[in-house]
Amino acid sequence: MNPLRRLASQTAVYGVSSIVGRFLNYLLVPLYTYTFVPADYGVVAEFYAYMGFLAVLMVFGLETGYFRFRNDDDRPANLVFATALRFLLLINGGMLLAAVLLQQPIADLLRHGDHPQYIWWTVAILAMDSVGAIAFARLRAENRALHFAGIKLIEIGANIGLNLFFIVLCRQAWEADPDSALGRLWNPAIGIGYVFLANLAASGLKLALLSPLLRDGLTGLGAVFDGALFRRMIRYSLPMVLIGLAGIVNEMLDRAALKFLLPHDDATNMAQLGIYSASYKLSILMMLFIQAFRYAGEPFFFAYARERDARQIYALVLNWFVICCVFIFLLVTLYLDLFQYFVGAAYREGLGVVPILLLANLLLGVYVNLSVWYKLTDRTLMGAWVALTGAAVTVAMLWLLVPRYGYQGAAWAHLVCYSVMVVLSYLLGRRYYPVPYDLRRVAAYILLGLGLYAAGRWLTDAADWNGLAAGTLLLLLYLAVVALTDGRRLMRQTAGARLET
Numbered sequence: 001m002n003p004l005r006r007l008a009s010q011t012a013v014y015g016v017s018s019i020v021g022r023f024l025n026y027l028l029v030p031l032y033t034y035t036f037v038p039a040d041y042g043v044v045a046e047f048y049a050y051m052g053f054l055a056v057l058m059v060f061g062l063e064t065g066y067f068r069f070r071n072d073d074d075r076p077a078n079l080v081f082a083t084a085l086r087f088l089l090l091i092n093g094g095m096l097l098a099a100v101l102l103q104q105p106i107a108d109l110l111r112h113g114d115h116p117q118y119i120w121w122t123v124a125i126l127a128m129d130s131v132g133a134i135a136f137a138r139l140r141a142e143n144r145a146l147h148f149a150g151i152k153l154i155e156i157g158a159n160i161g162l163n164l165f166f167i168v169l170c171r172q173a174w175e176a177d178p179d180s181a182l183g184r185l186w187n188p189a190i191g192i193g194y195v196f197l198a199n200l201a202a203s204g205l206k207l208a209l210l211s212p213l214l215r216d217g218l219t220g221l222g223a224v225f226d227g228a229l230f231r232r233m234i235r236y237s238l239p240m241v242l243i244g245l246a247g248i249v250n251e252m253l254d255r256a257a258l259k260f261l262l263p264h265d266d267a268t269n270m271a272q273l274g275i276y277s278a279s280y281k282l283s284i285l286m287m288l289f290i291q292a293f294r295y296a297g298e299p300f301f302f303a304y305a306r307e308r309d310a311r312q313i314y315a316l317v318l319n320w321f322v323i324c325c326v327f328i329f330l331l332v333t334l335y336l337d338l339f340q341y342f343v344g345a346a347y348r349e350g351l352g353v354v355p356i357l358l359l360a361n362l363l364l365g366v367y368v369n370l371s372v373w374y375k376l377t378d379r380t381l382m383g384a385w386v387a388l389t390g391a392a393v394t395v396a397m398l399w400l401l402v403p404r405y406g407y408q409g410a411a412w413a414h415l416v417c418y419s420v421m422v423v424l425s426y427l428l429g430r431r432y433y434p435v436p437y438d439l440r441r442v443a444a445y446i447l448l449g450l451g452l453y454a455a456g457r458w459l460t461d462a463a464d465w466n467g468l469a470a471g472t473l474l475l476l477l478y479l480a481v482v483a484l485t486d487g488r489r490l491m492r493q494t495a496g497a498r499l500e501t
Helices: 003-026 028-035 038-059 062-069 077-101 103-109 117-141 145-176 191-209 211-219 227-261 266-281 284-304 310-334 336-342 345-370 372-376 380-405 407-432 439-461 467-495
Strands: none
Touching (some): 028 038, 028 266, 028 336, 038 227, 038 266, 062 077, 062 117, 062 284, 077 103, 077 117, 077 227, 103 117, 117 191, 117 211, 117 284, 227 266, 227 380, 227 407, 266 345, 266 407, 284 310, 284 345, 284 372, 310 336, 310 345, 310 439, 310 467, 336 345, 345 407, 345 439, 372 380, 372 407, 380 407
């Protein structure tokens, strides 16, 4: 099968679970923002930011390590899986025990002393997700994308259903009659905590669905812990932890730090955090596309690396990727008057950060493509330094900009960070694994997107056009430009890509 078509088809399947599934999850944002005040929603944003950091630590980069070693030295693939799985079970079990024992002092430190249960609920979610992550990695490596997508969608459906059950049905029943069967299931003291409980139950269901894979990793053929293999895997994977942590700093530190950096009282800071986080959700379409691409792209890059035309294919992938990302940028920004209704009226003052965040995430996607150089050459430690440099830029920009410009400064910090990382990764890639990227076309499409966005603003603000009409016209213009300038060329290159051997 044509390699690019295979990558596109698997990205589409993974996109069902990440883009479609997460979009359904994204529909919970109106539920939260129309039900809870910004300060309450800020609690969810804060804890999910913490979860982003812990998720990286609790997987130890072993997903990528599994891809790297499963076909190495002709060893049984289940041996690599079993080794990673046993380690993750041990380390995550220990972290959950520590969270249960230390929940109160940790909650006091985070200024949530009235709700210590949030601590162990969060770690329990992460422990199950971390063990599940290595099972999902096995599904990806075995090209079982439909199985992967099915379990992901079931998990997301359970999470959505439980949110609706508790926050809508049970809460309304409690308001009508606190002594009713459903009303007794709603405790106002828990409130926003039902978001965590729904997630906890959904993660447990996911782990149950993955249990056949986990059982095979514990009792199946070759299911033993190989100490020598583990030492090789962890040496390769630990730099990926640094890369992941740096990535989370770049992606989520703003939501963890806003309450401490904003120059207001705690209540106002939490409200500002809630507003910013709700606006951040409007850039989620770009992130979901990048996530789907990562799921399909990482195993594809490793599997195709030995082919003669690999570097040309990687360059072509970047061209298509940027075309798609610019389309998403325009779709959201040109129709922002419609997308704004996904958040409550109290949150819409933050909509100005959406274009900045979309552009920043577009650059993050470019960096994901460029990072192939350190993964394929085993220079993960050098890749970690690029990510750590980006993290340092993020910290510096947040420190400088947030106290002065509020959450607008946090959005600009994202953009500056990813710009620096793209430049560094490209320069290092040219030295260690040169790929003939068509930089002029990539830059031209990004500039075209910015130009069309600016034209849309002018048409609606100065020329008094209808926003939907202007957006539709400009989006069609973008598609026409793509078709006329690059459509045939890119399709011809894609069709001519050498079949896999």
